[in-house]
Amino acid sequence: MSDRQGAGASTGVWAVMRPVQGQIRFAMVLAGLAAACALGALAVLAWAVAALLAEPGRWPWLPLGLAAALTVLAFVLRLSAFNQSHYAAFRLETRLRTDLAGHLARVPLGYVQQIGSGALTKVMMDDVKALHVFVADSTPLYARAYVSPVLTFVLLWWLDWRLALVATAVLAVGVAVVSLAMRGSGQMMQRYHAAGENVSKAVVEYVQAMPVVRTFDTGTTTFHRYQRALDAFMDVVLQWYRMAGFSSRLSVAILNPLPTLAVLVWLGGWLISHDTLDAATWLAVLLVGTGMAESLLPLMSLKHLVAKTQMSIHRIQEVMAEPELPEPDMVQAKFPKDASVRFEAVDFRYTADGELVLRDVSFDVPPGSVTALVGPSGAGKTTVARLIPRFWDVSAGRILVGGVDVRQMQPDVLMRHVAFVFQDTFLFADTIANNIRLGAEGATMDEVIAAARAAQAHEFIERLPQGYDTPVGERGVFLSGGQRQRITIARAILQNRPILVLDEATAFADPENEAALVAALSNLMRGKTVLMVAHRLSTIRDADQILVFDQGRLAERGRHGALVAQGGVYARLWNSYEQAQDWALMGARA
Numbered sequence: 001m002s003d004r005q006g007a008g009a010s011t012g013v014w015a016v017m018r019p020v021q022g023q024i025r026f027a028m029v030l031a032g033l034a035a036a037c038a039l040g041a042l043a044v045l046a047w048a049v050a051a052l053l054a055e056p057g058r059w060p061w062l063p064l065g066l067a068a069a070l071t072v073l074a075f076v077l078r079l080s081a082f083n084q085s086h087y088a089a090f091r092l093e094t095r096l097r098t099d100l101a102g103h104l105a106r107v108p109l110g111y112v113q114q115i116g117s118g119a120l121t122k123v124m125m126d127d128v129k130a131l132h133v134f135v136a137d138s139t140p141l142y143a144r145a146y147v148s149p150v151l152t153f154v155l156l157w158w159l160d161w162r163l164a165l166v167a168t169a170v171l172a173v174g175v176a177v178v179s180l181a182m183r184g185s186g187q188m189m190q191r192y193h194a195a196g197e198n199v200s201k202a203v204v205e206y207v208q209a210m211p212v213v214r215t216f217d218t219g220t221t222t223f224h225r226y227q228r229a230l231d232a233f234m235d236v237v238l239q240w241y242r243m244a245g246f247s248s249r250l251s252v253a254i255l256n257p258l259p260t261l262a263v264l265v266w267l268g269g270w271l272i273s274h275d276t277l278d279a280a281t282w283l284a285v286l287l288v289g290t291g292m293a294e295s296l297l298p299l300m301s302l303k304h305l306v307a308k309t310q311m312s313i314h315r316i317q318e319v320m321a322e323p324e325l326p327e328p329d330m331v332q333a334k335f336p337k338d339a340s341v342r343f344e345a346v347d348f349r350y351t352a353d354g355e356l357v358l359r360d361v362s363f364d365v366p367p368g369s370v371t372a373l374v375g376p377s378g379a380g381k382t383t384v385a386r387l388i389p390r391f392w393d394v395s396a397g398r399i400l401v402g403g404v405d406v407r408q409m410q411p412d413v414l415m416r417h418v419a420f421v422f423q424d425t426f427l428f429a430d431t432i433a434n435n436i437r438l439g440a441e442g443a444t445m446d447e448v449i450a451a452a453r454a455a456q457a458h459e460f461i462e463r464l465p466q467g468y469d470t471p472v473g474e475r476g477v478f479l480s481g482g483q484r485q486r487i488t489i490a491r492a493i494l495q496n497r498p499i500l501v502l503d504e505a506t507a508f509a510d511p512e513n514e515a516a517l518v519a520a521l522s523n524l525m526r527g528k529t530v531l532m533v534a535h536r537l538s539t540i541r542d543a544d545q546i547l548v549f550d551q552g553r554l555a556e557r558g559r560h561g562a563l564v565a566q567g568g569v570y571a572r573l574w575n576s577y578e579q580a581q582d583w584a585l586m587g588a589r590a
């Protein structure tokens, strides 16, 4: 890492610490005072020895007592400094997690989905923790590493400027040699951390993919990937150890008291023999001067810690830099007038320089009607569905819900009008009843049960060990995919919002589950404005309107019969769907 980068790194570190900067400064002041007291104790001790030498019969109580008091004070101040830095670290940790959570609630949902829960969890847990460790353990050390050498120099200068200059010269040579030996270590450190991260990624992949990969190659492929990451990490560690091992041994050799002591003894002896130094001053210089080099040692290890923390901070700042979805202020915010949905000349691209995924898409969904979105894979159906709850904002054109641009509504107003049932169902680590209540917190138990009945979920819930009070989600009871989906449908039924956007399930575990899901969905859809990404064409024959997408464009629209007669994209999709059904039937008969 270049020096400029290093400087940037430290400002980055400071910027993230802003909420607790005052307390960290306080901790550093305490640590600096502790260093001053420790040095003061040494100086007073030198005074005591000098007094003893001058009058061997008289015990120097005053300086001895003062040295003891300063030592105790240094200890107390140092403890308080660490207390403050630990307290600041806890506050910073809580604050950062709250800020990150708040920010993630306001950035486009699509961003959260794209980055992935694993990576975001790592930022919120590991990176914030790394910052905690840095603030708690290093800030007092930093203060000491800067304060001690400066105060020692001042004291030495006051005692004897010649010896002070020599001690500083030894130190300067030491720092220069160590810096030379550590050249390139910044780059090495980055390689070390990057290799470490590859190992973590490979571990996560290995564990997460286990249920899938073990079924076809007993996990060998992902294990090899993990093994390779581990080997690469070992290579870097060994190289680094050789390099850092040398420079750290060198720094311990040079930045320890002995070289300074040797030079001070030699020069002091010479000065005394020429009658230009008295013994008491020489003694004081020997006691005080030797700690100068030693107090610089922590700076070497702190450099490493800063580089590591910098990577964590970079990731935290990257998440925080993601722009939040603009919200209208309370005065300008509007309310939807009815349950209609309208796309007006919508263009959309996922990234600023990416391809247009939707081009000039316009359609109307009248209140209370059912609209199906169909088209080949990758045509843009899911994107259309996800633009309505503002997973992202459109690149051009606008989307109206109840006659109002979704960007002019407060997000909670939009959410009160539109319910979403997507395929990736998520259940919280809570009871089934509370999972169904999500978004309708005031609902009574009777209402929860009624929703579960309509979603065809009541029977299987009743059979669970604690019924509606059975815990689900992580480490909860195991539910099949179909059962989880029915719980999310019950949730949407209870929310009872006028507009429903749903991504119909592609695969059904078994015919019984399919029948239950179809019944649940038709209960959910009753009386609502529905936009449905439909994968099974049989379910959309009765839709009021079918929108056929092809390569991001709205290619055709109409009812089933008319579209089949038209002989276009939909007719082709329908033919291949029917053919697939025939194949399935033939397969079943065979």
Ligand SMILES: Nc1ncnc2c1ncn2[C@@H]1O[C@H](COP(=O)(O)OP(=O)(O)OP(=O)(O)O)[C@@H](O)[C@H]1O
Pocket (backbone or CB within 6 Å): 114, 350, 351, 357, 375, 376, 377, 378, 379, 380, 381, 382, 383, 384
């Ligand atoms: N998060 C994303 N970032 C970038 N491009 C994306 C993202 N999600 C989808 N796309 C691209 O947008 C296009 C439309 O995808 P979309 O998922 O909307 O299609 P779809 O019609 O729903 O397909 P399928 O039926 O296979 O689910 C595709 O080319 C896809 O690669």
